Structure formats: structure tokens, C-alpha cells
Amino acid sequence: MEYTKLSRRRVLTFGTAAAVGVLASGSHAVAAPHSPVTRRPPASEVWTRLVEGNARFAAGVPDHPHQDPDWRRSLVSGQEPFACVLGCADSRVPPEVVFDQGLGDLFTVRAVGEVLDDAVVGSIEYGAEHLNVPTLVVLGHAECGAVKAAIDLVRGTSEVTGAVDTVARAIEATVRATPPAQDEGEFVAACVRNQATRVATTLPRRSATVRAAVDGGRLEIITAVYDLTSGLVTRI
Numbered sequence: 234m235e236y237t238k239l240s241r242r243r244v245l246t247f248g249t250a251a252a253v254g255v256l257a258s259g260s261h262a263v264a265a266p267h268s269p270v271t272r273r274p275p276a277s278e279v280w281t282r283l284v285e286g287n288a289r290f291a292a293g294v295p296d297h298p299h300q301d302p303d304w305r306r307s308l309v310s311g312q313e314p315f316a317c318v319l320g321c322a323d324s325r326v327p328p329e330v331v332f333d334q335g336l337g338d339l340f341t342v343r344a345v346g347e348v349l350d351d352a353v354v355g356s357i358e359y360g361a362e363h364l365n366v367p368t369l370v371v372l373g374h375a376e377c378g379a380v381k382a383a384i385d386l387v388r389g390t391s392e393v394t395g396a397v398d399t400v401a402r403a404i405e406a407t408v409r410a411t412p413p414a415q416d417e418g419e420f421v422a423a424c425v426r427n428q429a430t431r432v433a434t435t436l437p438r439r440s441a442t443v444r445a446a447v448d449g450g451r452l453e454i455i456t457a458v459y460d461l462t463s464g465l466v467t468r469i
Contacts, residue, residue: 273315276367280455280468283316283370286333291464299335314340317360319347319432320372321379326459328372331466340366346379347371347432348403349439358442361452369443369452371436372466373429374459380424383408407431422458426469429456 274282289295317340318328328334328341340360344353360366373380383404385391393401407428414420433456437444446452456469 273313273367276453279316279368279453283332283334284466287331287464287466290331290333295330295333297333297335299338305336308337312337312340312364314338314360314364314366316340316368316370317342317357317364317366318370318372319344319353319357320370320459321345321347321374321377323374323377325461326372326374328370331372331459331464340364345400346377346383346404347373347429348379348400349432349435354436354440354443357436358440361446362442365451367452368455369433369436370455370457371429371433372457372459373425375422375425375461377421377425377428380404380408380428381421384421384424404428426456426458429458430469432456 286296286298314337316338318332319342320326320328322343322345328339328343332339342353342356342360344350357369361369379400382391382393382397382401386393386398386401387405387408404424408424410431411420411424411427414423433454436454437447443452447454457466458469459466
């Protein structure tokens, strides 16, 4: 009995080689930590991997991959993320959680409303040029507050102050280009989709580095929207 307790303590605390496989103790089992494997799937499989992770998250059965101590230590010497995600800074949409990924899997860039500024563009350029990520996902989300602020700005129904005004005005063109809808919710959803699409279209024009990666077939840009209720991500 004492040996079993010690063994379990060693597995949980140190994650040593003895943790390979499953150590059973009575009716309990301690699973071995993930072993570092190929970090990056083929470019053709990137979206599939993200969709599968999102399906696990939405169903409430996430794997929480690549979060054990062994994997963390394997990343000390460098990173090789398999995708870059440009998402909103909204606290309800963290990409690693939404796509059920772990340390070193995603190179995430977050800005309210996915608005592009020099820091955001530079971060994406770093991912494309120095980390060689094969896929960039521009991820909008339902009920985006930045998009709603831009709608109010266009309608003149509220006053946006401070630096938030800059964000709203950056989305203003998207709102003006979106056809009106009788249902307010449908109009907001359309603006969210159009904002993600507009950012994805604008980015290669704004950045020669991103444009060269896209034209050279080294980077695919995908647009998608996250639904707060279902937890699902839908590709546009």
C-alpha cells in the first residue's frame, strides 16, 4: 500500500518515466502525461484540427492537449505553432480554449473587433515570416461589442469617447457597407461576418509580407465566426 501511494505521488508530482501508461490504484487510475509529438500538422489538415478541437469544446469534452509539464518543457527551446488566430480581445473568446489547443499550438493575436493597427499587423507578419504558420484564422464572434459600438456611431445613437472612438471608426466602413436588415440581431451578425471578411481582405493589401506569403502559397487566410451560445466556430 505504501509503495502504491508513493508511486502515485511520483506520477502526479514529477511526471517521470514511470508515468508511461496508466498506473492503477484500487478503483482509481492516473493517466500518463502527453508525450511531445509532431508539433505541426500538414497545412491541409490545420482547419480540420481546429474544427475537431472546437467540436470537443462545444460538446463539453475538451482534451486540454499539450498542457502537461513534459510538453511545457519541450517548448523551452522554441515554438512551432500550427496556426495564427487573429481574434477579438473579448474575454469570452480565448482561441486556445475555443479550439481546445494547448501550449505552443496557436500563435494568437487579439484586438478589439479584430481591428488592424501596426502592432497587430506586425505580430501577424512575425507569425507568417519567422514562425512560418501555414494558416491565419480571422475570428469574429457573435454580439461583438466593438461592432455594436460602430453601429451606434454610424447611427448617431451614442457617443464613443477616448481611444475606443478609434476602434469604432475603424469598423465604421464595415457597418456602412452592410445592407440593412429588419431584424437587429441579423444586422449585427452580418456586420460581424463582414468585419472578419474585410480584415482578411485588407491584411494582404496592407502588409507586403503577408501578401508575399499568401501569393507564394505559404499562408492561407480563413475567416470564421464564433457563436457564444453554441460554442461552435463556423467558417465563412
